[in-house]
Amino acid sequence: MKPNPELEKLLMIDIAASAMKELIELLTIDQPFWIKSPTEGQYVLDHDSYYKMVARSKGFRNPNPRIESSKDSAVVAMDARLLVDLYLDPVSLNYPFSLIVKLNFWLVGMCFNHFHILQDKWVDVFPTFFSKAETISVLKGGLLENRDDSLQLFHEQVHMLSPAMQQRDFYLLRYCRQIETGVWVIADVSYNYFRGASHVSQTFYWKHPSGCMIEEMPNGLSRVTCIERVEVVDDVPVHTMYDDLVNSTLAFGAKRWISTLQRTFERYAFLKEAGIFNDELGIGNESMIILASKLIKSYCSIFSLFGTSDLHQLSELTKNGVHVTSRKNTSPDLPVGIVIIAASSFWVPASPERVFSYLNDHLMRSQWDILCNGSRVCKISQTPTGQHSSNAISVLQPQNLREEFMIFQESVFEQTGSLIVYAPVEMTRMLELATGVDPARVPILASGFAITPDGPDGKDAPSTSTSKPLPAGSLITAAFQILACTALSVDDKDVSTYVFPFADALVNRVVRVIKNVFD
Template sequence: MEYGSGGGGSGSGDHHDEASGSQRRKKRYHRHTTHQIQRLEGMYKECPHPDEKQRMQLSRELGLAPRQIKFWFQNRRTQMKAQNERADNCALRGENDKIRCENIAIREALKNVICPSCGVPPLNEDSYFDEHKLRMENAQLKEELDRVSSIAAKYIGRPISQLPPVQPIHISSLDLSIASFGGHGMAGPSLDLDLLPGSAASSMPNLPYQPNGFSDMDKSLMTDIAANAMEELLGLLRTNEPLWMKSSTDGRDVLNLETYERIFPRANSHLKTPNVRIEASRDSGVVIMNGLALVDMFMDPNKFGELFPTIVSMARTIEVISSGMLGSHSGPLQLMYNELQVLSPLVPTREFYFLRYCQQIEQGLWIIVDVSYDFPQDNQFTNQCRSRRLPSGCLIQDMPNGYSKVTWVEHVEIEDKVPTHRIYRDLIHSGLAFGAERWLAALQRMCERFACLMVSGTSTRDLEGVIPSPEGKRSMMKLAQRMVNNFCASISASNGHRWTTLSGTNEIGVRVTIHKITDPGQPNGVVLSAATTIWLPLSPQNVFNFFKDERTRPQWDVLSNGNAVQDVAHIANGSHPGNCISVLRAFNTSQNNMLILQQSCIDSSGSLVVYSPVDLPSINIAMSGEDPSYIPLLPSGFSISPDGQADQGDCASSSSCNATGSGSLITVAFQILVSSLPSTKLNLESVNTVNTLIGNTVQQIKTALNCNSS
């Protein structure tokens, strides 16, 4: 910006007054050079009011008239004063609006006092009796806690507070077995990669507030936000046309934004923000779990994360704003943090700080609503999240025989500051990647798994009859699910992973990251995670069948050296035959003590095939029904999802796969224990080994499926 003697500071007027004439010449503007402006700005920072001597020195130095120097400083001071006044006015206006909103909230609360938990006016009791009731409830809760603690202490033989911290069991034989798959020693130059402490699943974001960091006014405002969001969500759940329209391509529910803005005008001022994309979807279905159990899992962040391991990479409760009615799931309000993922290092995770509110509408009917909470403007986390949850959630209705009907709405606004990778653009922009259909499909599959977990019978085919009891079956299922959870965490593109791209056999390249692992159930030491994503013009179902079939495994498993494998144990994990747990044994190998634990799972949104080497003694521990929590696992495998394009047929039966159209996105991922010593540095040879391993695997997959040209 240039400053001069003219108004507005855009130039300097050079006025020449002639002594012999009374008329003023026409004003002529003089543009300052960049050097002149920089020198004047530097002088202004040191001295906004230069004296005559300083102005003369600047005049000689810059080749400007003293009058030009004088006018430039006058205009600069005027402009700075105007800028400061505007900033002060904006700050005062914002503070005034904030106070006005607080006053309105207080007046409305006093005008119509309603209990947020039960929805009825409170009794006319004075504050003394209210406080007395709370103290009595606290005393009862403490007595209940002491009673439960004493019962637990009888079983473990000592007070709970005296229990030592749990230490992971280290099995050195597994270190050697897994390391032998991926490396040939630790010789060679070290590679300068960041060593991350622990896995992504154990890392925790810097949260904006510590517990008990909110005032009563903040909590009252959160309650109002949650109540308004619940009303909007009920409208989205129960209204069909013209609010929701059926898509002509796939029959999905599509939100009519014009109708939405007309019905909910207060909620839509943010929709006009540039560079913001809206994703809205709705779906409903029946799940094998009663409503009360579902509500309990949704309100517990740990259970919620276990319910959706392929979608939720992290779930935490920041603070419980309201606990709701005692002994009921009606009225609890929590401020939570979620990180959602697509199983590929190419897709960044989505972060949300949001309020989760549950209300029982009637007997056997609950609504759970999520809505983003905007922190105060002076908070350092205000602009951290590029994603906002508009009122979203689900309606849970009890049905006979332990079933529930779930209607799910996902409604978010996304600011894509980082362009979506080309091969994932259709899947994400169509809303399928994070939409209601994916959530509901994952919920139905996991509820089927829980139902299988509770069935008392064992599998029809097991390892030479050595699964002796239902406890052994449940132990194997828990071990396999932990393997899947670790696999999903290892390929997440969350803040806990810093992926480094290597040159590879395809245009994507191989992404690698390393971690120092100390978590129970994983081998201690330095672990290398590597992954890549490829596109194939095949349906996800056909790709899943290829990976799951043990007869085709030698065609892609470079670690088996072409040897056949046998499915020696099999546990059903759902109604679909593809949802199962297998124990595989490779023939003609020198490692007869090593087996492969594999879990495959599939639903309408995608599928997984995850496997890990496990030694025979560890398998025997799990099959005997003992706790499998400390059996080390380093899972590898495949994530398969549709590419989001319109279905134009499948070329799986063709001799070649050169057709364009819908296909599959396959993420190939490996984990390798580089060293059992946590202080060991990663070397270039290990990286080259895993790069070659993934490259050869991808090439063998394409060759086996006749897709070398894709």
């Protein structure tokens, strides 16, 4: 039977209203719903109390569901109304100019000359968390002055920066209510919608009423309280390395999302306060910051390539556990030709702080970076991007090399996941950037490392033998992009025969070096 659009719209409005009612109760009533887990340190839902409010069978997809529930709260350096707008406008080809001005373009690493690039703003702002975000349909526009009663059908893909982790795909109803002056609640709830979708996943995740409360605070700050509740519909396999991270909700839960919000807006606020955006500092600073945002997004986009069904893509998992894939690139953002992407995730018995400190130390870089060819590396410049001393945009230069290039890098340290992302850039291009050249004209291949804890703080990693348990450690993903050749007509067989083994050996060498440092 052909669906009735009006009846379906009424159904979606009813589902969204019910989700909003439930979420407000979960947000405003701590006891008895939320308890602090003694082993994981996270606030989790007490299901016995919850089932007294909501019938156990309501909304569950499986008779014995596994629910990941989490709650977290923090102050973020962003105006509450702008944050609400950001939630409700994830994609816009013609994004309102007034709001772009209020965001100063820097929030998404863009400037006035680049506003036409804002095609996927949600991913532009939060690339470490989202690989895709789009509004399918605006069901209710809401009030213009405060976005109250806005309802939309929304599609998002959430990822971890590892080829070993499956993306989480959601079709959501996103509903916004202003429950009092200066306080908004945004509710997300899964909805069965597959018309027009390019695929229907056989194993997917179902989001029960989740979302956030955004409270206006003085001085342009906001308090954000986030709740995430996801049911694993099928028993989706998780790599054993990531079991504890996923089960503790640190992989996809409220704490990671709040941490992402804090770090994103801290970067913006810190750069603004430090005067990086002042005209007297020169437009070259603007170009560097825009290029850094492009660098991070380029790196994060790597992980959406693994496991895709693109007919123009080769892919394999080597005996060393390295995921290798290829793509033929014609985009001006990347060098034209065949690009090889190779990545591997592994565990080391060292804290994320120690791993980050080692990989971010330019004096140690020659030990693992093939770009340096064993040469000493000098730090040419560093632009701080946060309170942590290592949060910075840097320009590095290997010494005693024939090739004239620099390494452009951004390092990001945060508790739930850190990044060290870099790309070689020709010296002439770097000099052009200093004069304010359009960063879109600088093709880059981002490589680097994503570093996460292996589970909750203080947790012992499981032992692999009968010996005493290993100390808590870090999960590292090393991912590299390599321009194999500048011709697009190379035979796929030649790529897999000659280039894939080189990429495998490159990643395997880097992994061995890092493991040897911490073993």
